[in-house]
Structure formats: C-alpha cells, structure tokens
Amino acid sequence: DAGITQSPRHKVTETGTPVTLRCHQTENHRYMYWYRQDPGHGLRLIHYSYGVKDTDKGEVSDGYSVSRSKTEDFLLTLESATSSQTSVYFCAISGTGENEQFFGPGTRLTVL
Amino acid sequence: AQSVTQLDSQVPVFEEAPVELRCNYSSSVSVYLFWYVQYPNQGLQLLLKYLSGSTLVKGINGFEAEFNKSQTSFHLRKPSVHISDTAEYFCAVSEASGNTPLVFGKGTRLSVIA
Structure with a gap:
C-alpha cells in the first residue's frame, strides 16, 4: 500500500469553527489531491x-x-465550517508522469 | 473538460453470475480511463486502467474492461462474481497528458446476493 495517512480519521465540529485536515505521504510523490465524497456525487x-x-x-x-x-x-482548511461541508474527505497522491492515483483512508467530517 | 456517466447506481447480482458495470465518458481530448473499487468504510483501490494499447484491459480480482473509443465507453466486467465483490465501483477519466486530476462518475453499488 502507498504510504498515505490522513488525520484525523473522524471529526465532529460546529458550524463556524475552523478545521484543518492533514494528508501525509512517505512516497515523495510530487502530486497531491483533495477530494470530497458525497452520496450521489461520487x-x-x-x-x-x-x-x-x-x-x-x-x-x-x-x-x-x-x-x-x-x-x-498537504493541508486542507475549512476557514469557517458549514453543514454543507459534512462529507468524507480523501487525499490522493501520484508520481511524476504517472496517472494512477493512490488514495488515503479518508477523514469523515461532521459539521453540526 | 471531461465528464463520466455511470449508467446504473445500483446493480444486484447473484453469486457466480456475470456482471457488467457501465461507464460512458465525454472528452474533447484523448483520455486515460480508470476503475476504482471502494469496500465499505475504506479508501479507493485501483482495479484497472487504460492508458494506451490493447483496448481490453485486465485488472485485479478477475475484473476486465474494454475501451471503446467510438462509443466513448469503458464498461467493467467479471464473468463470475463472489460475495466479496460487494462494493462501490467508480469509473474515472483524466486527460492523457500526465498527472491531471481525475474526474469521477457517481459510482455503482454492486450487491452480490448469495
């Protein structure tokens, strides 16, 4: 498995608070991505x-x-979280010249 | 820009039966195509990819897909499914120019019934 970790893995926060999600890789890959996954949206x-x-x-x-x-x-920051940002967030990495992306385990964020 | 349409949101199938998960894409440039699988509460794992060459691509776990440029399709098939294949499957496309972000379809949930 590609060396990708995400932290935290789960977080519950309140509307209006700042949140930072971290993606850490040990593969020395140049490219990093943040995606969100929502039902019906992929x-x-x-x-x-x-x-x-x-x-x-x-x-x-x-x-x-x-x-x-x-x-x-690669850090992802929600400056002032909203309920619409409740989602599962995935980090991915890829090496130079490659198109295959390797995904982290995800962070489940709930904004109340 | 690219787009991906996965034609079925849910596909139930009996164990040991064949299955086809359909994917169509739209792009004005050459593309690379991918299928990823997501097991419950896990991240995404690459099943197979088409970059160039043979249009029939074989992947892990007995899956294969065929790139059809004229029909802009990249359907995923398996001749005999197992209970363990129950998962969500995502088709994705990127420009064929290296390290461009992926555009994903909305996913197809495959449920294998014993």
Whole structure:
C-alpha cells in the first residue's frame, strides 16, 4: 500500500469553527489531491498540488483553502465550517508522469 | 473538460453470475480511463486502467474492461462474481497528458446476493 495517512480519521465540529485536515505521504510523490465524497456525487476534486507551494483549484473549491509547505504534507482548511461541508474527505497522491492515483483512508467530517 | 456517466447506481447480482458495470465518458481530448473499487468504510483501490494499447484491459480480482473509443465507453466486467465483490465501483477519466486530476462518475453499488 502507498504510504498515505490522513488525520484525523473522524471529526465532529460546529458550524463556524475552523478545521484543518492533514494528508501525509512517505512516497515523495510530487502530486497531491483533495477530494470530497458525497452520496450521489461520487468524488469531486477540491484542490490539488503539483509541487511545494504550487496549488490549484478544483471543481468544488469554494470554502476551502490548502497549503503545501513540504513535499510530504498537504493541508486542507475549512476557514469557517458549514453543514454543507459534512462529507468524507480523501487525499490522493501520484508520481511524476504517472496517472494512477493512490488514495488515503479518508477523514469523515461532521459539521453540526 | 471531461465528464463520466455511470449508467446504473445500483446493480444486484447473484453469486457466480456475470456482471457488467457501465461507464460512458465525454472528452474533447484523448483520455486515460480508470476503475476504482471502494469496500465499505475504506479508501479507493485501483482495479484497472487504460492508458494506451490493447483496448481490453485486465485488472485485479478477475475484473476486465474494454475501451471503446467510438462509443466513448469503458464498461467493467467479471464473468463470475463472489460475495466479496460487494462494493462501490467508480469509473474515472483524466486527460492523457500526465498527472491531471481525475474526474469521477457517481459510482455503482454492486450487491452480490448469495
């Protein structure tokens, strides 16, 4: 299995609070992605990174920000969580020149 | 931009019967195609991928898929399913240009009945 961990694995928070999810990889892969999974929607891209400090928006980026200060970590921040951001969040990684993405175990976030 | 349509949201099938999960895509450029499987409460695992070459692709766990460019399809098949194949299956597409993000279909839940 690819070395990807996500933390926390589960989180319950209240509307309006800031939340940061962490994705950590030990594969030294250049590309990292954040997706959210919702019933009936499959997985949708939030943000992705193509290198340290290089990021771009995905399909559903509103309300989310990301940071990547080192190769192994990709942080997803909800500045002020809303109930619509209740979801399962998956991080994925891929190596340069590859298209196969390896997924982490996911973080289940509940915003009350 | 690409899009993916998985034509069936749920597919029930009896154990040892064959199954086909359908996937159609839309793109104005060449694409790579993928099938991922998600077992309950787990992350996604790659089943198989089409990048180029033979249009019949074999993957893990006895699954295979056929790329049909004229019909823009990439249907997943297995000749004989097992209870352990019960899971959600996602078709995904990306531009054929390296490391572009995946666009996923909404998923098909396969339920294998004993």
